[in-house]
Amino acid sequence: MDTSSNDTMSSLIDSALARLREAGYKITNARRTVLEVLCQDNQHLTSADVIEQVEARDPAVGRASIFRTLELLTELAIIRPTYLTPRTPNYIVMPESGHHAHIICPQCNKITELGDCEIEDLIEQIAERQGLEITGHLLEIYGICPDCSD
Amino acid sequence: MDTSSNDTMSSLIDSALARLREAGYKITNARRTVLEVLCQDNQHLTSADVIEQVEARDPAVGRASIFRTLELLTELAIIRPTYLTPRTPNYIVMPESGHHAHIICPQCNKITELGDCEIEDLIEQIAERQGLEITGHLLEIYGICPDCSD
DNA sequence: CGCCCAATTGATACAAAATATCATTTATAT
């Protein structure tokens, strides 16, 4: 049995909860449940997805709290909305480093995550040149995947 | 008087209109008006912004057509929704190359556009390694700007 | 140029998504 992805998931949650607490916010049932849903390996959830899955885990959690939590987590850069589909944000959980990169196939919408990549050095250079203190980045590459290019 | 930004703007519009036509769509008043608004130098407009500004230019253009146009332009990758603010897409016009990069200061939300940058070579490499045909990319760097870091 | 006709539009009605309000509950520091 493969526990590595669960380990990754739980450490992601732990890190996220720690960041929440450090920022002075309480760890509530609603917030923990939303984070549990977001940290599952099926990432890139829309708000509707999150509502549905939170509902399944704990029907007592209200809609409003889910939206409030998404907003708070975004503000703290713990999650980041992305735009795979027009007009419906998909949320991803950002690692503590604040760096994330993925490839999207515009035909089939398949997402390939790019773990740590060489982009980071380049970004450091840009940041230095512009005189800013970087806190993270999001890189989206649009590319027709092998399956779709046949 | 500085006309360069107007030149850039009108060529952006021209290129966008050409891409529309090439894809087999008609150049209509609604579509042209939406593109005019989007191509102004104050980029990163929300749909509400677009509706407001289109309304100001030509009250005859209907809400539904504005949404339809935003959807069509997104589908054709002529514009791209981004998520600078939680849950409200901001639209940017993509150049024909399909490459775009900007820096956002999470404190003041100031956006610094990065013209052509060195990222592109690196992206080509990644694309080749993954065996995909890239059509563009969007890079967002989050960084505290000099004004905010004082 | 002026006709044709599918594509597109605008108006209206409708559905879905997000937000404000507020009395009640809960997490946490002490």
Added chain:
DNA sequence: ATATAAATGATATTTTGTATCAATTGGGCG
């Protein structure tokens, strides 16, 4: 354990986006 400010869930409401459909229009063709 208790006090208390933060956070919640339920409800009502607003905002945002979509479906429908008769009327209009852009652009190719003669």
